[in-house]
Amino acid sequence: MTAALPYLRALRKSDLLVLAEVSDLKDYEDYKKTELEAALDEHLSANKSSLSKDQRLSDYYKRLFQPPRSSPIKREPRAEAPSGLDDSALPAKRTTRSRRPVKPKHEIEATDESDAVSQISGEEPSALAVTTRTPSRRALGFLSTLPPSPAVVTEAIEEQTTKVRQSVSDAWAASGLKERTYTLRSYLSSVNMIETLILVIELYGLSNEIVPFRYLTTIPSMSNLHTPAMQVKIPDVFALLTGAFWAPFSLWLATSVVFPSIFAYFFNINLKMTQPHAPSHSYATRRASATHTAASAPAKADLDPLVFHVTKALVSYLVYANKFTFWDVYHPISVERVVCSVPGGLAGLLTGSAVCVLGSLYEAILRK
Template identity: 40%
Template sequence: MSSGLPYLQKLRKSDLTEFAETSKLSDYAGLKKAELEVALDEHLRANSTTYGRDPSLSEYYKRLASSSRSPTKRIAEKVSDLVKSDDDALVPVKKSRRKTTTAPVEETTDTDSPATALIKSPAKELARRSSMLTSQIPMPPSPAVVTDAIEQQTRRIRTSVSHAYDRTHIHQYADSTRDYLSSPLTVTILAILLEAWGLRGQILPNKILTEVPALPYLTTHPTPVKVPDLFLLLDSKFWAPFSLWFLVSLIAPAVISYFINLPLKAHPSHTYSTRRATLEANSQLQFDPFVFSLAKGLLAYLVYAQHFTLGGLYTHHSITTVNESILGGYTNILISSGLGAAVSLYEAVLKK
């Protein structure tokens, strides 16, 4: 900042306007006082050769010229002026030599103070700016801050995952699945479905309905679309093996377990029990799963292993077809029946 700007800041706006008109400053009418001061200072410094001899602007250029000189030259000029004034004062005085020797010392000490201040001021300014720069530079955080940030982020992720897991209701579906599978009835149904799947592939095979053409970058050959041949439902080759398997694996064991029901006799209905509780107990004891599994295994051994035709109702060909269709044959049926009986017995023991 030049020494001319402080001089302009001390003037009124009317004086600044006169300076602007004198120096032919353009577009100064809409400027504020502070903006006019800066614009006028830049304009006058840029055109010092043109308006430097104008009397109305002589004070400004005088201050500007004084600011253009270096601090060292100004200090030297002040020191030389002081020395000259001291020499002039010492010439007529000859007696007081001792005083004249001490006076320059005091004057030099006085003159040294502005120089020392000017020399020290850049150092202070440099220190102040370095401290400002240091405060603006981002410093690395401490390990404790980093640890806290990691813990907060981990806690936030754990919470979001927990909320997402709760919204899916997976635990409820898992509990329901465990409830359904933890039952002798489920074991029996799974064994029957496995037998039915093997039998279906033999007595109701698939046939090609159409073909999906080869897709680029996926398959190189057409993909056949197969569906069960439903026209076999009109043939006895389907109904004879199916009715034999359905009778041996489901109907006959269910009838036997309905009439031979040991849990029903072990839990008789009491007169003081409510009607609703009696109905619920009876509905749960309609079929004995233990007797059902035993009856199914015994019938499977008699029909498939000994070829018992049930009084000539089924042929040996139908019995062989069912036995060969089921995975593992009648041995698999015996194993599944034994597992069902063991699970039923285990459940009965746990309920005691």
């Protein structure tokens, strides 16, 4: 450390980089400001013979060659003895004691605690002096662990955030959930799928009513897992051989599937709208034209969904609301079991049909 180091510390880092380039300092690009100050001071002081002539470094060498300032203490002139007198003849130097200033009254009445505080405060400057004499290398090592600027910290955080986002995106793409979601949506986006789901819900409710569950065994409780004892029950498949199963099941199948399908097949309004108009000639010509049309035209739905659900709603209301037993083919108890087992009862059957009717109309409008 030289006398010109404070001058370097007062400069900005850009000015220090200019001085390093002028003085031909090696490998200074990666230095921090404090390290660059120390390295530049050592380099300039070591090469002062060759660099002191450079006008751009004149401010540094002006402070380097400046003599240190003396302490501003008044020196007493030394009295010289006359040449003709001995040193022993001179009177002894009178030592005068400096007069202590008279303290005010309130200072004289200070307690012993103020003396102790003053004694402690008198020791503090020496402790501060010791702490200011810590080596510069230790300070540089401490500063090197700190980030150079807030911009570097922000850049590191953004880099880590980008890596996490990229890893999550890669994991999502590798799982294939996006493609499966699109496939499931394409399957569910049709009136036929809605109709199938409604029929499955009705069949599930009916099966819980007409297929009883039999006790099989009991899973004991586990104190370690805090689980209670659970009974295991399985469907009684022997109920499929009884009339108590087939009477309600066949009634639901006839009213929800068979009769609506028959009406939707023969009263297919869609079929008439999709067939091209052929000229009316002989029977053979019309038959050949119909065969050619059926072979060339794309396959269309055999059942009209609108007619299917309208028929289902009418038949369900006729049978379950009026307790129609098909001329005593079914027992009234079977009719009642079907109505009670379907979720929502008769209102649930009519609501499902109404939803499918609206879906069929909406799909037909979109096709136009």
